[in-house]
Amino acid sequence: MDETGHWTGACDSDGYPVLYWKGKTQPVHRLIAELAGWDIEGKVVMHIDDTPLNVRLDNLRVGTQAENMADMAQKGRGHTASRFKATEIAAIVRQLKMGVSINQLARATGRSRKAIRALLSRIALRDSQESAQGLLDFTGSITTA
Numbered sequence: 109m110d111e112t113g114h115w116t117g118a119c120d121s122d123g124y125p126v127l128y129w130k131g132k133t134q135p136v137h138r139l140i141a142e143l144a145g146w147d148i149e150g151k152v153v154m155h156i157d158d159t160p161l162n163v164r165l166d167n168l169r170v171g172t173q174a175e176n177m178a179d180m181a182q183k184g185r186g187h188t189a190s191r192f193k194a195t196e197i198a199a200i201v202r203q204l205k206m207g208v209s210i211n212q213l214a215r216a217t218g219r220s221r222k223a224i225r226a227l228l229s230r231i232a233l234r235d236s237q238e239s240a241q242g243l244l245d246f247t248g249s250i251t252t253a
Contacts, residue, residue: 112162113162114159114163115162120135121220121221123215125160125161137153137155137163140163141153141170148170153168154176192227200217201228204228210225
Protein backbone atom coordinates (compact mmCIF):
# COMPACT_ATOMS: atom_id res chain seq x y z
CA MET A 109 0.00 0.00 0.00
CA ASP A 110 1.17 3.52 -0.66
CA GLU A 111 0.84 6.42 1.81
CA THR A 112 -2.72 7.19 0.61
CA GLY A 113 -3.95 3.67 1.34
CA HIS A 114 -4.12 2.69 -2.32
CA TRP A 115 -3.03 -0.83 -3.16
CA THR A 116 0.11 -1.19 -5.25
CA GLY A 117 0.35 -5.00 -5.29
CA ALA A 118 -1.31 -7.80 -7.22
CA CYS A 119 -4.90 -7.51 -8.47
CA ASP A 120 -7.41 -9.98 -9.86
CA SER A 121 -8.84 -9.77 -13.40
CA ASP A 122 -11.47 -7.25 -12.25
CA GLY A 123 -8.89 -4.92 -10.70
CA TYR A 124 -9.48 -5.87 -7.04
CA PRO A 125 -6.37 -6.19 -4.84
CA VAL A 126 -5.57 -9.72 -3.73
CA LEU A 127 -3.18 -11.47 -1.35
CA TYR A 128 -2.25 -15.09 -0.89
CA TRP A 129 -3.42 -15.78 2.68
CA LYS A 130 -4.11 -19.02 4.52
CA GLY A 131 -3.49 -21.13 1.44
CA LYS A 132 -5.57 -19.22 -1.08
CA THR A 133 -5.84 -15.94 -2.97
CA GLN A 134 -8.20 -13.58 -1.15
CA PRO A 135 -9.54 -10.05 -1.75
CA VAL A 136 -7.57 -7.54 0.32
CA HIS A 137 -10.61 -5.42 1.23
CA ARG A 138 -12.28 -8.47 2.79
CA LEU A 139 -9.09 -9.40 4.67
CA ILE A 140 -8.76 -5.88 6.07
CA ALA A 141 -12.39 -5.87 7.25
CA GLU A 142 -12.02 -9.33 8.78
CA LEU A 143 -8.74 -8.46 10.54
CA ALA A 144 -10.44 -5.32 11.93
CA GLY A 145 -12.96 -7.62 13.60
CA TRP A 146 -15.93 -6.87 11.34
CA ASP A 147 -18.56 -9.57 10.85
CA ILE A 148 -18.39 -10.20 7.09
CA GLU A 149 -19.71 -13.77 7.00
CA GLY A 150 -22.30 -14.00 4.20
CA LYS A 151 -21.95 -10.29 3.45
CA VAL A 152 -20.10 -8.11 0.96
CA VAL A 153 -17.43 -5.55 1.76
CA MET A 154 -17.99 -2.41 -0.32
CA HIS A 155 -15.72 0.48 -1.22
CA ILE A 156 -17.42 3.73 -0.27
CA ASP A 157 -15.63 5.68 -3.03
CA ASP A 158 -16.03 2.82 -5.57
CA THR A 159 -12.26 2.63 -5.97
CA PRO A 160 -11.11 -0.98 -5.53
CA LEU A 161 -7.50 0.10 -5.04
CA ASN A 162 -8.48 2.25 -2.03
CA VAL A 163 -8.35 -0.39 0.71
CA ARG A 164 -8.24 1.93 3.73
CA LEU A 165 -10.56 0.73 6.48
CA ASP A 166 -12.40 4.07 6.54
CA ASN A 167 -13.27 3.53 2.85
CA LEU A 168 -14.93 0.17 3.48
CA ARG A 169 -18.36 -0.82 4.72
CA VAL A 170 -20.20 -4.10 5.11
CA GLY A 171 -23.57 -4.73 3.51
CA THR A 172 -25.73 -7.23 1.72
CA GLN A 173 -25.45 -8.12 -1.95
CA ALA A 174 -28.81 -6.37 -2.48
CA GLU A 175 -27.40 -3.18 -0.94
CA ASN A 176 -24.33 -3.47 -3.15
CA MET A 177 -26.48 -3.85 -6.28
CA ALA A 178 -28.68 -0.89 -5.27
CA ASP A 179 -25.57 1.22 -4.65
CA MET A 180 -24.21 0.16 -8.05
CA ALA A 181 -27.45 1.12 -9.82
CA GLN A 182 -27.74 4.44 -8.01
CA LYS A 183 -24.19 5.41 -8.94
CA GLY A 184 -24.47 4.14 -12.52
CA ARG A 185 -21.75 1.54 -12.07
CA GLY A 186 -21.74 -1.73 -13.91
CA HIS A 187 -19.95 -3.85 -16.46
CA THR A 188 -22.28 -3.33 -19.39
CA ALA A 189 -21.07 -1.59 -22.51
CA SER A 190 -24.18 0.59 -22.52
CA ARG A 191 -22.77 2.44 -19.50
CA PHE A 192 -19.74 3.58 -21.49
CA LYS A 193 -20.12 7.03 -23.00
CA ALA A 194 -19.53 7.33 -26.75
CA THR A 195 -16.48 9.56 -26.18
CA GLU A 196 -15.03 7.02 -23.75
CA ILE A 197 -15.56 4.18 -26.24
CA ALA A 198 -13.84 6.17 -28.98
CA ALA A 199 -10.89 6.93 -26.70
CA ILE A 200 -10.55 3.29 -25.65
CA VAL A 201 -10.62 2.03 -29.24
CA ARG A 202 -8.14 4.72 -30.36
CA GLN A 203 -5.73 3.90 -27.53
CA LEU A 204 -6.03 0.16 -28.15
CA LYS A 205 -5.11 0.71 -31.82
CA MET A 206 -2.07 2.69 -30.63
CA GLY A 207 -0.90 -0.35 -28.66
CA VAL A 208 -2.13 0.50 -25.17
CA SER A 209 -2.84 -2.73 -23.27
CA ILE A 210 -6.17 -3.64 -21.70
CA ASN A 211 -4.49 -3.49 -18.27
CA GLN A 212 -3.31 0.08 -18.96
CA LEU A 213 -6.77 1.04 -20.27
CA ALA A 214 -8.39 -0.39 -17.14
CA ARG A 215 -6.11 1.64 -14.89
CA ALA A 216 -6.56 4.82 -16.93
CA THR A 217 -10.36 4.60 -17.15
CA GLY A 218 -11.11 3.13 -13.72
CA ARG A 219 -12.92 0.26 -15.45
CA SER A 220 -12.25 -3.41 -14.91
CA ARG A 221 -10.39 -5.42 -17.51
CA LYS A 222 -13.49 -7.59 -17.73
CA ALA A 223 -15.68 -4.58 -18.62
CA ILE A 224 -13.24 -3.38 -21.27
CA ARG A 225 -12.95 -6.87 -22.80
CA ALA A 226 -16.75 -7.13 -22.88
CA LEU A 227 -16.98 -3.74 -24.59
CA LEU A 228 -14.37 -4.75 -27.18
CA SER A 229 -16.20 -8.05 -27.82
CA ARG A 230 -19.44 -6.17 -28.42
CA ILE A 231 -17.69 -3.79 -30.81
CA ALA A 232 -16.11 -6.71 -32.71
CA LEU A 233 -19.46 -8.51 -32.91
CA ARG A 234 -21.20 -5.37 -34.17
CA ASP A 235 -18.47 -4.79 -36.76
CA SER A 236 -18.63 -8.39 -37.99
CA GLN A 237 -22.42 -8.22 -38.26
CA GLU A 238 -22.19 -4.97 -40.22
CA SER A 239 -19.57 -6.54 -42.54
CA ALA A 240 -21.75 -9.60 -43.07
CA GLN A 241 -24.78 -7.43 -43.80
CA GLY A 242 -22.75 -5.37 -46.26
CA LEU A 243 -21.63 -8.53 -48.03
CA LEU A 244 -25.22 -9.78 -48.22
CA ASP A 245 -26.36 -6.42 -49.57
CA PHE A 246 -23.61 -6.49 -52.21
CA THR A 247 -24.21 -10.08 -53.33
CA GLY A 248 -27.95 -9.48 -53.34
CA SER A 249 -27.46 -6.68 -55.85
CA ILE A 250 -25.75 -8.94 -58.39
CA THR A 251 -28.09 -10.16 -61.07
CA THR A 252 -27.44 -12.97 -63.48
CA ALA A 253 -27.96 -12.44 -67.20
